[in-house]
Amino acid sequence: MSNSNVETVSSTVDRVKMGLAVLVIVAGIVAYSMLEGQPTLLRAGVFVGSLVIAAVIAWFSEPGRRTLSFGRDSYNEVKRVVWPTRKETTQMTGIVFVFVIAMGLLLWVVDKVLEWVIYGLLLGWN
Known part of the structure; x- marks a missing residue:
């Protein structure tokens, strides 16, 4: 199997996974709307559950793993930021x-x- 063919298969599988994740989110939105007479906690739980399931599906795709890695790297970068003191912030605002x-x-x-x-x-207007 050539390298190009492997990339196509992986890419196609990833597209299917991402499409499925989007469909799960849409299903959660529809379920939230259809459960109009039910308690708000149940409706919100169904929607949040669909988001969690979609996140798990997306996590098993290459774009999902890259996004998770990016989030981890961003969090580590934020921890290294030297934030200004209250005095510096007040002075700069002034x-x-x-x-x-x-x-x-x-x-x-x-x-x-x-x-x-x-x-x-x-114009000579005074």
Whole structure:
């Protein structure tokens, strides 16, 4: 069996698994809607159960394993982030507010100058 054929079979099987996972989620949504007269806990349980079953089906596919690996790597990366202290966060927020106010004032001044030039000098409207 050639390598290309193995990839096609694996890819086709993965597509079927992902399609089945989507169908399970759709079935959960439909079941939630059809159980309208039942207690909310039962309806939510059926929907959450469909999500869990879909996740298990997807996990056994190559894209599912890659997604799980990506999630693990992302979580490990977040643990390595150096978060700013409360003081640093407050200072940076203050700097942003001051900058926004300064830019607002600058744009207001530029607008008024352009208004004066266009209407006052060029068009002669006072």
